[in-house]
Amino acid sequence: MKRENISDAVIRRLPRYYRYLCDLCDKGVNRISSQSLGTKMNVTASQIRQDFSCFGEFGQQGYGYNVEELKCEIGRILGLENPHHLILVGAGNLGRALLNNFSFDRAGFSADAAFDTNAQLFGSEINGIPVYSVDELDTYLQSHPVDVAVLSVPQAVAQSTADRLIRLGVRGFWNFTNVELTSREPDVIFENIHFANSLLTLCYRITHR
Amino acid sequence: MKRENISDAVIRRLPRYYRYLCDLCDKGVNRISSQSLGTKMNVTASQIRQDFSCFGEFGQQGYGYNVEELKCEIGRILGLENPHHLILVGAGNLGRALLNNFSFDRAGFSADAAFDTNAQLFGSEINGIPVYSVDELDTYLQSHPVDVAVLSVPQAVAQSTADRLIRLGVRGFWNFTNVELTSREPDVIFENIHFANSLLTLCYRITHR
Structure with a gap:
């Protein structure tokens, strides 16, 4: 996992992504495009892709993100694996x-x-x-x-x-x-x-x- | 008073400046340099001068800021004049x-x-x-x-x-x-x-x- 000089702004967006992905999981949504995620989060799709690229490769061109996978990955990044x-x-x-x-x-x-x-x-x-x-x-x-x-x-x-x-x-x-x-x-x-x-x-x- | 496209980051620093200046006033401090203000606020002196320049001209080269005046000015900018x-x-x-x-x-x-x-x-x-x-x-x-x-x-x-x-x-x-x-x-x-x-x-x- 890449992780160098992550800006405060990116770090502060992670919890919002995480909570929204949890909501989507609860609703049974399987995948989401960076476009839709951006609209909901009030940031651009390119900002979303840039934010996630700080931590590695997520999502697939033309498919978007697997909601469950992305949620777990951001949860791991946030440190939620062990209480x-x-x-x-x-x-x-x-x-x-x-x-x-x-x-x-x-x-x-x-x-x-x-x-x-x-x-x-x-x-x-x-x-x-x-x-x-x-x-x-x-x-x-x-x-x-x-x-x-x-x-x-x-x-x-x-x-x-x-x-x-x-x-x-x-x-x-x-x-x-x-x-x-x-x-x-x-x-x-x-x-x-x-x-x-x-x-x-x-x-x-x-x-x- | 100038006021165009003030960034969110600047706006969020104003309350901290204001509260610190209130503390200084309470302690009877009359003036402060952008250097000392910056050290206390954990930002650079040039950041301080840049932040204030969004709203007009404060302070004097070689003297620094008059604490009471700057407090009142930032209070006005924050909208504290009328409750x-x-x-x-x-x-x-x-x-x-x-x-x-x-x-x-x-x-x-x-x-x-x-x-x-x-x-x-x-x-x-x-x-x-x-x-x-x-x-x-x-x-x-x-x-x-x-x-x-x-x-x-x-x-x-x-x-x-x-x-x-x-x-x-x-x-x-x-x-x-x-x-x-x-x-x-x-x-x-x-x-x-x-x-x-x-x-x-x-x-x-x-x-x-």
């Missing part, structure tokens, strides 16, 4: 909303545990996921593999919580705190869901419509 | 998390009302914001200006809820449903917070680290 392990730190409204409604498994993750400072939650479960005290993070991380921590803690403790988790070996963060987190460790990855940036962008767009 | 009006549709865990924790006013919006199907919520308030029945949407929209609807309804009713709001005149959507919404109206704007795309991107990054 990654995830914990959530900060089980407030947002953390609970995620645990109750978000399909972590479909994004390649097993949500194993949640941590909070609210003693009333210790020992309880949210959607089957046990909630522990943040004081138990050290012990937990010594005996459980954790690839990603979802950070949904208050802003004031966002960086310190991340620092603590990094010291304990966590290298991936799904960051909901609206704080721009940093780390000196070069292998730490922050993926941010930044509500404020998103709404400010919307404000710009409706203003300059 | 826009916003309603939230779907007051479940996620909707409540947003109403309780998110500073809509800092992103240029007044959060005026929430709507849900759960009769137990009708007449209540979440963080001072009244909750009404979705059946009251028509009446409400006839007598109140609404620039943006936050959509935090279940996936199954995402498109139909958007369609209804569009028929009632809403033209901006902050979409949390993970559904790719569409409209035939050319002036409707969807800004998506797409949890699944984001986590799949993180999955890719930790897999190919």
